[in-house]
Amino acid sequence: MQKVMQYFKQICKIPHGSFETDELKEFLVARAKALNFDVLVDEAGNIYASKGNPKICLQSHYDMVMVGEAPNLVLEEKDGFLSAKNSTLGADNGIGVAISLVMMEEFENIEVIFTNNEEVGLWGAARFEYKTKSKRLLNLDSEEDFRVSIGCAGSVDMYASSKVEKTVAKGVVYELKVEGFPGGHSGTEIDKNIPCATKFLAKFIKENGGKIAFFDGGERRNSIAANAHATVVFDKELSEIPSFVKADFKGVKECEIYKNSDEVLNMLCIFAQGVRAWNKELGIPEDSVNLSTVKEKDGALEVLFFARSMSKDGLENTKFETKTLAESFGFKIRNENQTTPWKPVANEFSHAVLENLRKYSPDAHFAAVHAGLECGVFIGLDDELLATSIGPNIFSPHSVKERVELASVEKITNAVRSLLKDMKC
Template sequence: MQKVIDNFKDLCKIPHCSYETEQMKEFLVNYSKDKNFIVNIDKAGNIHAIKGNPKLCLQSHYDMVCMGNAPKVDVYEENGYLKAKNSSLGADNGIGIAIMMSAMNQFENLECLFTNNEEVGLMGVNSLEHTIKSGMLLNLDHESDNEIMIGCAGGVDIEATLHYENIKSKGKIYELQAQNFKGGHSGINIINNEKSSIKEMAKFIKQNHGKIIFFEGGERVNSIPKHAKALVCFENEVKSNEWIKCEFKSEKEFEICNQSDKLLDTINSFSHGVRAYDKNLGIVQTSINLATLKMQNNKIEFGLFARSNTLDGLKTIEFETLEFFKTFGYQSKSFNFYPPWEGKPNALSDLVLKALKKVSPEAKISAIHAGLECGIIEKKQKLLCASIGPNIYNPHSTDEHCEIASIEKISKVVFEVLENLN
């Protein structure tokens, strides 16, 4: 198991933010060739490596969500967890890659698929050109070691824009900074009802009768907003609270956004978070993340990401969100739509469950409120698919950490399944 940890630490030395994955791609191609795998790369940067006559394909994505100081990832171990100093860790999906590297060093009959740019709308797998030779595919991108995923949410990106002009005004100018927000994965962590920096900032400005000069927030479309900042005019003095830090700048004439009130009303009226819950599976069924806000070139831009584990739920929340912004006068559009994976138990999930129960007796088959690439691959190539992974907490944030003992569990399961199939 220590070799898996060492592999992961080596991966952390290589920059691999989404859209900036060339160095990681080169590393994985060379590693695969060194282990005598036949390697092919498609136009999207997906790497297909195969050796012998395999019955199982292992799959992980090699890009990461970069938060804080990332792509500089300074890994350390503390109280049984892998963590990173002031950055996201990239255990999502670096641990999966590290396990695959160990398997490539051990098994003569193995197929591996390393996919690119998963964290930005599953771009790599949506453009996948490789054909999987094995009849089964095990995805290593889950984040709870007592579950086997055979279903996942579909998703859709939504963008809304509104043009504005600047008008002159007078008042007390304050710089506002969001503080103490946790952020997190917009699918997995949405159930925790973590506060949104964008929503809290807008509420603070509205309740104190402020007028916006500048306002931006959020990091990634699939991360709950952690950071936000604004330059705002207030008639009266305002004071910092738990969530918003206020710093007085000056009192003078300046230009405010003529759509300030509409912008605040839009944010404060929008229902960010969980929209529906599946009691049978015990997971969120439908949600939406008000992810990013930008003001540039006299244009307000919102970025949102909707998820649902049912096709009807996804289409409904897409329609309702587009209509919401149109009602407020925005131009809105949706893109990168991919349907949910509504899978069923199969021969692979049964095999994995048998192995997983040896290390996690409470293990179960379930579905996840997040996107999994195997859901897309399964539809395209009619494979038997399942997904497992170690305990990863607060992915897509600077608080991301991964349980070391859990990595050992999942590694054992993967190797046992491969040994049984070989």
């Protein structure tokens, strides 16, 4: 594990937020070549490295979600966990990358895929240009060391937009901020009822009869909003301000406001954040929607809703419901980056993975996850491929509270090494 953590700490020193990954790409390519792998890089920045007669393909993504002070990562180790001060850590999926690099040092007959820009809609995997030589793919992007993932949710980005038109209003002007909410992963943590900063701010403005002059909420498509701020005009000074709202009084004056301020607030308040349906068989959400971001962009106010479902029908129903809601308040909607759910099915390869993981995590079992995994994309590209996913315990990814359990990293490293030995790699 020591070697894995050395690699991971090297990765942490290199900025690698989504769409800002070139420097880490160069590092990974150079390292693979130094280990005598044949290396190819496609137009999307995916790295494919092969050596010998591959029996298995290890796969992980090398971009990270940047929240807080990232990419300036200051690592902190405490009580058996590694985190980063006031920022995401990037253990999702830098630990998977580090484990792959160690296995590339130790084995002669493996292939590795490092995908680019996974955190923005499995972007890189969908554009992967090569075919693996082996037909067994082990993804290292799961986040519980007792879980062998054999299925995942599909997802879709739903952009609701309305042209920004303003009118002048006179009143009491405030700059409002909601900051430091917990945030979290919009898939694996959507059932934890983590508060959405955007909805809390919209509700406060609505309850006090405010009109929006400017609104900005949320950080990332796949993160629960931790921060939101707005410029708002009220009829009178605010008398009661809850502790979670920071209010900066700007005076009594004229201010341009959105003509559709009421419609914007109504849509944000009525929208049902979180789990929409529960899958009793799998013990995870069946359908969910996250209010990801609210941004002014190219002369429009754009609201991004990010939906996930374990079924294609569920995804289509959520798209219909969200479209109906948005259009009711004068917004136009478009859908992007739709991925197909990966139906849970165990096979001989997943059983081999489970057997080896149980050597180090005795309670390990098959599961599906209400989040996106690139396995489904790769199976879509090659229907002969057998795919499975494992990974160490990572808590609160996509938030400043992200941390990885070091003992768990050792379990997963040992399980991967044991699997590769069994497969005579």
